Amino acid sequence: MLTRWNDFGLINFHYSRSSFDALRQEIDRLFSGFERESGNDPSFDPDRGALGNRTWPRIHVRDTGKELKVHAEVPGLSEKDLDITVEQTSLTLRGERATEAPEGYSVHRTERRALKFARSFTLPSRIDTKRATATLKNGVLELVLPKVAEAQPRQIQIKAS
Amino acid sequence: MSVHTELAHPSNLTEKQNSFTVPAPVDIYENKDEILMIADFPGVATEDLNIRLDGAELHILGSPSATYEDAPPLTFSRTFRVPNTVDPSSVTAELSHGVLRVHLTKAEAAKPRRITVHSSTE
Numbered sequence: 001m002l003t004r005w006n007d008f009g010l011i012n013f014h015y016s017r018s019s020f021d022a023l024r025q026e027i028d029r030l031f032s033g034f035e036r037e038s039g040n041d042p043s044f045d046p047d048r049g050a051l052g053n054r055t056w057p058r059i060h061v062r063d064t065g066k067e068l069k070v071h072a073e074v075p076g077l078s079e080k081d082l083d084i085t086v087e088q089t090s091l092t093l094r095g096e097r098a099t100e101a102p103e104g105y106s107v108h109r110t111e112r113r114a115l116k117f118a119r120s121f122t123l124p125s126r127i128d129t130k131r132a133t134a135t136l137k138n139g140v141l142e143l144v145l146p147k148v149a150e151a152q153p154r155q156i157q158i159k160a161s
Numbered sequence: 162m163s164v165h166t167e168l169a170h171p172s173n174l175t176e177k178q179n180s181f182t183v184p185a186p187v188d189i190y191e192n193k194d195e196i197l198m199i200a201d202f203p204g205v206a207t208e209d210l211n212i213r214l215d216g217a218e219l220h221i222l223g224s225p226s227a228t229y230e231d232a233p234p235l236t237f238s239r240t241f242r243v244p245n246t247v248d249p250s251s252v253t254a255e256l257s258h259g260v261l262r263v264h265l266t267k268a269e270a271a272k273p274r275r276i277t278v279h280s281s282t283e
Contacts, residue, residue: 073203075259105190105197112186112201139259140204140225 056117057093057141065153068123068145075139076112082141086132091145092120125151185221185237185261193273196247196265202237203259212254212263219243219252221261246271 060071074082076097083094099114101107127145134143188199202210204225211222222238243265251266 071204073201073259075201075203078258099188101188102190102197105192108189108191108196110188112188112199136258138204138206138225138256139201 055119056115057095057119059093059119059121061121063124067147068125068127068143070121070141070143070145072141072143073139074136074141077136077139077141079136082136084134084141084143086127086129086143086145088126088129088148089123090120091123091143092118093141094118127151181234182236182238185223185239187239187241189241193267195267196243198241198261198263198265200237200239200261200263201259202256202261205237205256205259205261207256210254210256210261212252214243214249214252217243217245219263219265221263223261 057072057074059073062069062071070091072093074095074097077095081095081097085092085094094117096116097114099110099112101110123145126148128148131146132143134141136142185200185202187201190197190199198219200221202221202223205223206226209224209226211220213220213222219241220238221240222236224234224236246267247265248268252263253266254261254263256262
């Protein structure tokens with residue numbers, strides 16, 4: 001049996017519960033969205049869509065000392081679909097993904113939604129924007145943002161008095 | 162005809178120990194010749210992708226290789242029950258920009274067929 005998929009997870013209790021209960025459950029689900037970020041949520045329900053109410057794209061930021069490394073999961077996007085703006089202390093990613101519903105096919109399930117996104121970050125240290133680089137591989141964008149010299153960690157020698 | 166889909170218990174699928182298993186978002190389309198599955202596997206290279214047709218179940222697992230060096234390892238996975246109209250020997254898959262497309266070709270016998278009506282002469 002094919003049931004209609006929707007994004008709000010309300011389908012299963014439409015008939016068995018009052019709409020108030022449904023609303024409450026939906027609000028609980030919104031607030032539990034943070035746990036979902038970890039990706040290991042045992043209560044994951046595929047009928048809610050794997051994207052759920054999660055922020056897209058998923059981003060990892062790391063500080064390696066000399067530089068900040070940013071990884072963004074952007075499957076299906078090519079160079080031309082991404083717009084990256086970097087300032088000394090901020091980073092903005094913009095992009096758009098179109099649905100690739102092939103022609104002549106009927107649709108059974110769509111979890112990979114078409115979307116337009118913009119995410120901005122305040123960076124934890126000042127970076128040298130001229131040396132910033134971006135590469136895209138297997139649907140993952142990697143940004144290497146070198147820190148300015150003053151922001152890099154420095155070893156301090158102790159002088160004997 | 163319907164495509165039955167389900168998420169198998171993740172612990173049965175995890176191949177990398179102590180990794181996080183994340184369900185890969187999937188689109189499923191169908192035309193008269195095939196069922197087409199499109200799934201997101203960001204950061205996964207061809208050699209790190211494992212597609213297995215086990216009886217009527219299609220398992221897809223993939224781990225991004227070197228992308229998240231110091232983050233806990235991730236495994237994207239999904240399991241689907243494939244209708245028996247699919248010819249198991251004809252399953253093909255391609256990966257591009259972190260997006261996997263799996264073509265499940267229907268067996269000849271399962272394809273819709275037009276039946277010609279002959280007029281009977283007396």
